[in-house]
Amino acid sequence: xxxxxxxxxxTALGASTxxxxxxxxxxxxxxxxxxxxxxxxDRDSVLVVIQLSGGNDGLNTVVPYEDDAYxxxxxxxxxxxxRVLKLESGLGLHPEMTALLRLYRxxxxxxxxxxxxxxxxxxxxxxxxxxxxxxxxxxxTQTGWLGRAIDRACKTGQTDVPGVFLGPIPSPxxxxxxxxxxxxxxxSDQWLPAGEWAAASRLDPPGSTAGAPAGANPLPEFLxxxxxxxxAGAARLQAVRQGAAARGTDGYPDFPLARTLQxxxxxIRADLGIRxxxxxxxxxxxxxxxxxxxxxxxHGALLRExxxxxAAFLEGLRRDRLLDRVWLMTFSxxxxxxxxxxxxxxxxxxxxxxxxxxxxxxxxxxxxxxxxTDLEANAPKFHTDFRRVYATVLDRWLGFDSLQVLGRKxxxxxxxx
Amino acid sequence: xxEPAQIGSRKARPEDLDDPSWAWAPYRPDGQRPWSLELAAxxxxxxxxxxxxxxxxxxxxxxxxxxxxxxxxxxxxxxxxNRAYDAYEKAAAGSADGVPAWWLRxxxxxxxxxxxxxxxxWHNHFAITNARVKNPAMMCRYLQLLRRNALGRFDAxxxxxxxxPAVLICLGARANRKARPCLDGARALMxxxxxxxxxFSEPDVQGAARAWTGWFVSQDEAHYIPREHDSGAKKLLxxxxxxxxxxxxxxxxxxxxxxxxxxxxxxRWFVSETVSPPDALxxxxxxxxxxxxxxxxxxxxxxxxxxxxxxxxxxxxxxxxFAVGLVRALEGTVGTVRLASDLAxxxxxxxxxxxxxxxxxxxxxxxxxxxxxxxxLAEELLAGSGxxxxxxxxxxxxxxxGQSAPGAARRFLVQLFFQGxxxxxxxxxxxxxxxxxxxxxxxxxxxxxxxxxxxx
Numbered sequence: 061x062x063x064x065x066x067x068x069x070x071t072a073l074g075a076s077t078x079x080x081x082x083x084x085x086x087x088x089x090x091x092x093x094x095x096x097x098x099x100x101x102d103r104d105s106v107l108v109v110i111q112l113s114g115g116n117d118g119l120n121t122v123v124p125y126e127d128d129a130y131x132x133x134x135x136x137x138x139x140x141x142x143r144v145l146k147l148e149s150g151l152g153l154h155p156e157m158t159a160l161l162r163l164y165r166x167x168x169x170x171x172x173x174x175x176x177x178x179x180x181x182x183x184x185x186x187x188x189x190x191x192x193x194x195x196x197x198x199x200x201t202q203t204g205w206l207g208r209a210i211d212r213a214c215k216t217g218q219t220d221v222p223g224v225f226l227g228p229i230p231s232p233x234x235x236x237x238x239x240x241x242x243x244x245x246x247x248s249d250q251w252l253p254a255g256e257w258a259a260a261s262r263l264d265p266p267g268s269t270a271g272a273p274a275g276a277n278p279l280p281e282f283l284x285x286x287x288x289x290x291x292a293g294a295a296r297l298q299a300v301r302q303g304a305a306a307r308g309t310d311g312y313p314d315f316p317l318a319r320t321l322q323x324x325x326x327x328i329r330a331d332l333g334i335r336x337x338x339x340x341x342x343x344x345x346x347x348x349x350x351x352x353x354x355x356x357x358x359h360g361a362l363l364r365e366x367x368x369x370x371a372a373f374l375e376g377l378r379r380d381r382l383l384d385r386v387w388l389m390t391f392s393x394x395x396x397x398x399x400x401x402x403x404x405x406x407x408x409x410x411x412x413x414x415x416x417x418x419x420x421x422x423x424x425x426x427x428x429x430x431x432x433t434d435l436e437a438n439a440p441k442f443h444t445d446f447r448r449v450y451a452t453v454l455d456r457w458l459g460f461d462s463l464q465v466l467g468r469k470x471x472x473x474x475x476x477x
Numbered sequence: 478x479x480e481p482a483q484i485g486s487r488k489a490r491p492e493d494l495d496d497p498s499w500a501w502a503p504y505r506p507d508g509q510r511p512w513s514l515e516l517a518a519x520x521x522x523x524x525x526x527x528x529x530x531x532x533x534x535x536x537x538x539x540x541x542x543x544x545x546x547x548x549x550x551x552x553x554x555x556x557x558x559n560r561a562y563d564a565y566e567k568a569a570a571g572s573a574d575g576v577p578a579w580w581l582r583x584x585x586x587x588x589x590x591x592x593x594x595x596x597x598x599w600h601n602h603f604a605i606t607n608a609r610v611k612n613p614a615m616m617c618r619y620l621q622l623l624r625r626n627a628l629g630r631f632d633a634x635x636x637x638x639x640x641x642p643a644v645l646i647c648l649g650a651r652a653n654r655k656a657r658p659c660l661d662g663a664r665a666l667m668x669x670x671x672x673x674x675x676x677f678s679e680p681d682v683q684g685a686a687r688a689w690t691g692w693f694v695s696q697d698e699a700h701y702i703p704r705e706h707d708s709g710a711k712k713l714l715x716x717x718x719x720x721x722x723x724x725x726x727x728x729x730x731x732x733x734x735x736x737x738x739x740x741x742x743x744x745r746w747f748v749s750e751t752v753s754p755p756d757a758l759x760x761x762x763x764x765x766x767x768x769x770x771x772x773x774x775x776x777x778x779x780x781x782x783x784x785x786x787x788x789x790x791x792x793x794x795x796x797x798x799f800a801v802g803l804v805r806a807l808e809g810t811v812g813t814v815r816l817a818s819d820l821a822x823x824x825x826x827x828x829x830x831x832x833x834x835x836x837x838x839x840x841x842x843x844x845x846x847x848x849x850x851x852x853x854l855a856e857e858l859l860a861g862s863g864x865x866x867x868x869x870x871x872x873x874x875x876x877x878x879g880q881s882a883p884g885a886a887r888r889f890l891v892q893l894f895f896q897g898x899x900x901x902x903x904x905x906x907x908x909x910x911x912x913x914x915x916x917x918x919x920x921x922x923x924x925x926x927x928x929x930x931x932x933x
Contacts, residue, residue, distance in 0.1 A: 200661050202831070221845050221846055224846070237831060238832050241824035241846075243822075243846035251849050254853075254856065256926070257856070259923055264899070264928050277789075279932055280790060280928060280929065283928035283929070286844075286845075287848055290849055293845050
C-alpha cells in the first residue's frame with residue numbers, strides 16, 4: 061500500500077528533520093529538503109483534477125469524423141477528416157490539441173468515452189453539483205467526493221493537507237469537507253508570510269515531553285511540532301520556487317491554466333504531502349465551455365489552453381522524474397447536443413469524454429464512442445458512469461477506499477499499469 | 478514567574494478532576510492554586526475573546542468571583558449597543574459580505590463579549606449555512622434570534638429556532654407536508670440539536686418528522702397549516718400518541734440525553750478539547766440544567782468551576798478567536814469586510830459552517846497551510862498600512878500603559894500576550910533581541926506566530 065510506504069518515509073525523514081531543522085536557517089532547510097525531494101520518485105501518488113466549466117462539447121473534442129450523422133447535424137461546426145488530429149477507429153482530436161496528440165502517441169493519455177450518469181441533469185448548477193457530490197439528485201448532500209476522500213486521509217495529530225484548490229474562483233463544492241480545512245490558493249505567495257514567521261519555530265521548538273506527567277495537555281507540543289513542520293514545508297516551497305524562477309518559464313506556455321499547473325508541479329516537488337489538486341478552466345460559474353453561440357473560436361481557444369498546459373505540465377514532471385507519481389483528470393458537468401442550434405453553437409447535452417493523463421497509466425481509447433443515432437434528447441448517451449472513473453482514481457491510483465467515499469461500489473476501469 | 482506546569486489544574490489531585498462535587502464547585506484560590514494573571518487571561522480567552530491589559534489588571538485585582546460576575550453581567554449598557562448593531566446589520570443585509578463583517582465588528586467592539594461567545598456557540602450548534610439559504614437577511618435574523626436567546630432558556634431557544642425560515646430552508650424542510658414528512662430535518666433535530674447520535678432509532682425519525690408536519694415557509698415566514706398536519710398516532714421514543722411539534726420538542730427535552738449533549742458541547746467549547754468528560758462529571762450538571770434549561774445559570778456554574786480553571790490552554794483558538802483576540806488585546810480596530818474573507822480562507826466562514834455538525838474545531842483548525850496563513854493575517858493586521866489600515870499599533874498600546882522604551886514595550890507585549898507563560902529560553906530569546914526586527918509591529922507578528930498564541 062502506498063500509504064504505508066509514505067508513513068515509513070515520513071517517520072524516517074521526520075526524525076532527521078527534527079534534528080536538522082530547529083537550530084538552522086531556512087536556506088539550509090531548503091537545500092536539505094531539495095536533496096530529499098530529488099530521491100522521491102517512489103513517494104505517494106498524486107491526482108490533479110481539472111474542471112472544464114460550462115459543459116464541454118465532447119463531440120468536437122474527440123471527433124467522430126467518419127460518422128455521417130455528425131456531419132449532417134453540424135453544418136457549420138463540423139471538423140472534417142482533413143482538419144482533425146487522427147487517433148484511431150474514425151476518431152480524431154480537435155485540431156487545437158496537437159500537444160495532447162503527442163501525449164496520446166506516447167501512451168500518456170487515456171480517453172474514457174461516453175461518461176455520464178442515469179437521468180443526468182442539464183442545468184449547469186445542478187449537474188455540476190451532481191459531479192461534485194457524486195450523489196446525483198441528492199440535493200441535501202453536504203460534502204463533495206474529494207472532500208470526503210480528504211477527510212478520510214487526514215490523521216489526528218498530523219498537519220499534512222491531503223487536498224488543495226488552486227485558482228481565482230471560490231473553492232468548488234467537490235472539495236467540501238466535514239472536518240479538514242482545504243486551502244484555496246489564489247496566488248503563489250498567499251500562504252507565505254514575509255516577516256518573521258520562520259523565527260517562531262526556532263524560538264519555540266518542540267521540546268522533550270519526557271518529564272511531563274501522563275495525561276498532560278498535548279496541545280502545546282502539537283502546535284510546536286506543527287509550527288516546525290509548516291515552516292520547514294514553507295522553506296522547501298520557497299527553495300523550489302527560487303529554483304524555478306532561475307529556469308524562467310520552464311517551458312510553460314502563457315496561459316492561466318499553465319501557470320496554475322506550474323504551481324502544482326512546485327507543490328509536488330516541495331513534497332508537502334498533498335495528494336489531490338483541483339484546478340479549473342473556463343472561469344467558474346457558467347463557464348467558457350458553455351458554447352451556445354459562436355462556438356468554434358471560443359472552444360478551440362479553451363482546448364488549446366488545456367492541451368498545451370497539460371502537455372507542459374507533464375513535460376515538467378518528466379524532467380523532474382515525477383511523471384510516474386501523477387495522474388491528471390478532466391471533467392465537465394455535461395456534454396452538448398449533437399445538432400447545432402442555428403447560432404453556430406450547441407446546447408446542453410449529456411455524456412462526454414474524460415481525459416486522464418500521466419505516467420503509470422494505460423493510454424488509448426477506453427470504451428466505444430457513443431452512438432450518434434441512438435440519442436437521449438438530441439445528445440449522446442452515456443455508457444460509463446462517472447463514478448466508475450472516480451472509483452478508478454480512488455482505488456487504483458490514490459489507494460483510497462472508493463466504497464467509503466462514494467457510498468456504493470463502482471467497478472474501476474482498467475487504466476493503471 | 479510561575480512554573481508553567483503549575484498553572485490552573487496542576488496542583489489539583491487527579492482524582493479530584495473526576496469528582497463532580499469538587500469539579501463543578503466554584504474555584505477558590507489558595508496557596509496551592511493561587512489566582513494569577515495567567516488564570517485571569519484564561520478566563521478572558523474563554524469567556525470573552527481575550528483581554529486587554531486594563532482588563533487583565535482589573536481581573537487580577539478583583540479575584541475570580543468578581544471577575545466572572547463582571548464578565549457575565551457587565552456594568553456597561555449592553556442593550557443600546559446591541560440595538561444599534563442590530564440595525565447596522567439589518568441595513569447591510571442586502572449583500573452577502575455585509576452580515577459577517579458587522580458581526581466581526583460587534584465582536585471587536587462589544588461590551589458583553591460572553592454573549593457573543595455564546596452566540597457563536599449557538600451558530601456552531603444550530604449550524605445552518607447561507608450556502609444553502611442564500612438569503613443574508615434571513616441569516617441575519619437567525620443570528621439575532623440566537624443572540625437574544627443565547628443566555629436565556631434552551632427550550633425557548635429551540636422552539637424559536639424551528640420558527641426561523643432560514644433554518645427550515647437549510648434543513649430542506651420548507652414544506653413539511655402530511656404526504657411528505659421531512660426526514661432529513663427530523664434527523665438533524667435529533668442527532669445534532671438535541672439527543673445526539675445513537676440515541677434514537679429510524680422509526681423515531683419517522684415519528685418526529687410526522688409530528689413536525691404542517692410547518693411551511695412562505696413569504697419569508699414560518700407558518701403552521703393545520704390541514705397539512707398528520708394527526709394520526711405516532712410512535713416516538715417509546716411513547717405513542719397524536720404528537721405535534723410542541724409534543725415532539727417536549728419529548729426531546731425530557732430525554733436526559735439532550736441536556737447531556739449540551740453540557741458536553743459546552744464543556745468542549747469552554748473547558749477543554751483534550752479530554753472528553755466522563756459521564757459521572759456530565760450527569761449532575763445536566764440533571765440540574767434539565768430542571769429549567771436556564772443557560773445563564775449553566776454557563777455561570779461552568780465558568781466559576783474548578784474544572785474550568787483546570788482547562789488552561791486545553792483548546793485551540795478558532796480563526797475568529799485568533800484574530801479578534803489580537804485586535805481586542807491591542808485595543809485597536811481593523812476593517813472587517815476583508816477580515817471576514819481572510820477568516821473564511823482560514824477555515825471559519827461565518828454564516829457558512831461546513832456542515833450541520835458545525836466546525837470540527839480543535840486540531841482540525843491547524844494544518845501546514847493554516848499556520849502560515851494565520852501568521853500572514855497577523856502580519857497584515859499589524860502592518861500599519863495596507864488592507865487593514867493603521868488603527869492597530871502595538872507601540873501605541875504599550876505607551877498607553879507607560880511602556881514606551883523599546884525593551885519595556887517588548888516586555889509589555891510578552892506579558893500582554895502570554896503573561897510571561899512561555900518556555901524560559903523562548904522568553905529570554907524574545908526579550909534579548911531574538912527577533913531580527915526593530916519594529917514593534919514585526920515583534921507583535923512574531924508573538925502571534927508562536928505556538929502558544931494559538932492556544933485558548
